[in-house]
Amino acid sequence: MVDIKTYLKQQSDFINKVLQSYIPKGIPKELFDAMEYSLTAGGKRLRPILVLESAKAVDENINVEDFLDVALSVEFIHTYSLIHDDLPAMDDDDLRRGKPTCHKVFGEAIAILAGDGLLTYAFEMISNNKKINPDILLRVINVLSHNVGVYGMVAGQAADILESFKDIEFIHTNKTAKFISGCCQIGGLLASASEEEVKNLKNYGLYIGLAFQIWDDILDEMGDEEKVGKKLHKDKEKNKVTYPSVYGLEKSVEIAKSYVEKAKEEIKNLKNPDILLFLADYIVSREL
Amino acid sequence: MVDIKTYLKQQSDFINKVLQSYIPKGIPKELFDAMEYSLTAGGKRLRPILVLESAKAVDENINVEDFLDVALSVEFIHTYSLIHDDLPAMDDDDLRRGKPTCHKVFGEAIAILAGDGLLTYAFEMISNNKKINPDILLRVINVLSHNVGVYGMVAGQAADILESFKDIEFIHTNKTAKFISGCCQIGGLLASASEEEVKNLKNYGLYIGLAFQIWDDILDEMGDEEKVGKKLHKDKEKNKVTYPSVYGLEKSVEIAKSYVEKAKEEIKNLKNPDILLFLADYIVSREL
Numbered sequence: 001m002v003d004i005k006t007y008l009k010q011q012s013d014f015i016n017k018v019l020q021s022y023i024p025k026g027i028p029k030e031l032f033d034a035m036e037y038s039l040t041a042g043g044k045r046l047r048p049i050l051v052l053e054s055a056k057a058v059d060e061n062i063n064v065e066d067f068l069d070v071a072l073s074v075e076f077i078h079t080y081s082l083i084h085d086d087l088p089a090m091d092d093d094d095l096r097r098g099k100p101t102c103h104k105v106f107g108e109a110i111a112i113l114a115g116d117g118l119l120t121y122a123f124e125m126i127s128n129n130k131k132i133n134p135d136i137l138l139r140v141i142n143v144l145s146h147n148v149g150v151y152g153m154v155a156g157q158a159a160d161i162l163e164s165f166k167d168i169e170f171i172h173t174n175k176t177a178k179f180i181s182g183c184c185q186i187g188g189l190l191a192s193a194s195e196e197e198v199k200n201l202k203n204y205g206l207y208i209g210l211a212f213q214i215w216d217d218i219l220d221e222m223g224d225e226e227k228v229g230k231k232l233h234k235d236k237e238k239n240k241v242t243y244p245s246v247y248g249l250e251k252s253v254e255i256a257k258s259y260v261e262k263a264k265e266e267i268k269n270l271k272n273p274d275i276l277l278f279l280a281d282y283i284v285s286r287e288l
Numbered sequence: 289m290v291d292i293k294t295y296l297k298q299q300s301d302f303i304n305k306v307l308q309s310y311i312p313k314g315i316p317k318e319l320f321d322a323m324e325y326s327l328t329a330g331g332k333r334l335r336p337i338l339v340l341e342s343a344k345a346v347d348e349n350i351n352v353e354d355f356l357d358v359a360l361s362v363e364f365i366h367t368y369s370l371i372h373d374d375l376p377a378m379d380d381d382d383l384r385r386g387k388p389t390c391h392k393v394f395g396e397a398i399a400i401l402a403g404d405g406l407l408t409y410a411f412e413m414i415s416n417n418k419k420i421n422p423d424i425l426l427r428v429i430n431v432l433s434h435n436v437g438v439y440g441m442v443a444g445q446a447a448d449i450l451e452s453f454k455d456i457e458f459i460h461t462n463k464t465a466k467f468i469s470g471c472c473q474i475g476g477l478l479a480s481a482s483e484e485e486v487k488n489l490k491n492y493g494l495y496i497g498l499a500f501q502i503w504d505d506i507l508d509e510m511g512d513e514e515k516v517g518k519k520l521h522k523d524k525e526k527n528k529v530t531y532p533s534v535y536g537l538e539k540s541v542e543i544a545k546s547y548v549e550k551a552k553e554e555i556k557n558l559k560n561p562d563i564l565l566f567l568a569d570y571i572v573s574r575e576l
Binding site for chain 1: 312314315316318319323372375377378395396397398400401403404405407408409411412414415416422423425426427429430433434436437438439442443445446447449450
């Protein structure tokens with residue numbers, strides 16, 4: 001029996017250890033400093049872990065060294081999205097994980113450019129990989145750009161900030177779940193999964209992505225700041241629409257748990273699904 | 289004998305005609321409107337034209353219909369860069385080509401997201417192409433992301449806005465010339481050019497890119513606003529470092545013309561170089 005919390009900590013420590021060497025060198029100093037500051041500011045590293053674990057779920061003997069760059073590229077994209085989301089014109093956040101946000105330290109202009117640079121460099125990293133078949137890498141880029149762009153994360157963020165458009169399902173699906181789903185699909189593609197397996201991973205990712213975001217909404221409303229380890233009740237302050245605000249707390253917990261069950265159902269027939277199964281359960285066991 | 293000005297007008301009309309149908313549909317309305325507004329605001333369409341003409345220079349019988357999406361993707365990236373450059377935190381421009389800038393019309397948040405969306409969708413468009421070999425498309429993505437990212441345009445823009453870093457060669461090479469060079473390389477790759485031909489196109493693009501930017505600096509300082517058709521003397525107002533401010537006008541004209549000669553030398557042995565040769569000359573013949 002795996003202790004999933006310990007396992008995830010080991011995996012995020014591993015990501016943190018290798019990440020530094022993938023930050024591009026020989027670029028203007030302020031740009032490098034801003035990218036490095038935000039990339040190394042901590043976090044669960046959930047997205048690269050999902051790439052690696054989805055690949056292992058399909059093929060337990062796979063050599064993840066062959067595509068560490070691809071796995072890390074999704075953390076570059078996640079970091080870009082946090083930098084741009086925190087900007088004064090967007091969510092206007094001064095702190096992220098207890099540290100001043102990128103624009104607070106480096107100014108808005110460099111923060112915008114650091115985000116642009118991280119996003120663009122993610123595609124450069126993937127296209128630089130020499131171990132994986134070009135057909136697969138091209139499809140990885142297609143899945144990734146689709147799920148983090150105007151049909152995914154960018155659309156979700158736009159809907160979230162537009163007063164006129166407050167469809168909570170649309171926002172959570174696009175802003176959070178599609179990127180997570182994309183990471184799971186990418187892992188499958190890298191492991192030469194069948195179309196059926198890729199579809200299973202896609203759906204698994206959508207469901208755990210939704211559960212993850214709903215649980216975050218619940219934590220924000222109900223959690224103990226000390227246990228959760230971050231500032232809470234931000235959604236209410238910002239008048240954000242959340243699952244608890246639409247469905248109430250009890251029903252939101254129920255919905256999150258039902259998504260976890262659906263997620264597990266999707267991938268139970270993969271060759272090596274254990275970690276992904278534990279991970280799904282873990283999402284709705286995080287302390288309130 | 290081709291009249292290059294007429295030819296370029298025909299080509300940009302063609303780009304304008306097909307562009308509309310490539311704008312992604314079914315996305316949040318404000319996001320679509322902002323992307324469409326900036327994509328269709330005019331411009332020379334130099335970058336997609338360079339992709340198409342570089343391909344034809346290598347193979348005059350090539351069917352450009354097979355990669356119109358790839359050619360247009362560079363205009364998406366160019367448009368993203370203009371939207372982000374115009375933001376208050378960056379160059380803070382209210383007008384672009386005589387029209388209010390994206391953030392003036394749609395607000396800063398949507399302008400940032402429209403830029404992010406255009407950049408990301410460029411890679412989705414390229415990776416969606418089903419006519420070109422995946423090996424080639426992956427290399428196209430690699431060349432493009434390299435030249436518009438932290439080793440190209442993003443680095444140039446960072447250097448341009450940082451008071452402490454005013455190396456005019458670095459700024460012009462990175463902010464302008466590398467992207468133009470990337471477009472020429474991409475055209476070559478799409479036409480299955482030899483490594484030697486790709487290198488020729490790369491250098492051609494760097495040289496015309498530098499000549500183009502120096503000539504823009506000269507126009508900004510010396511030009512007649514009515515003939516040039518845009519607001520001038522902006523560099524001086526913003527205290528930007530320019531070729532005329534570093535080398536004087538006469539020497540700047542000389543340097544631009546010498547880059548054009550170097551550019552022509554690079555590609556004179558391609559199978560079908562005429563348009564690229566005319567285009568190089570045209571850059572330093574634009575009216576002062």
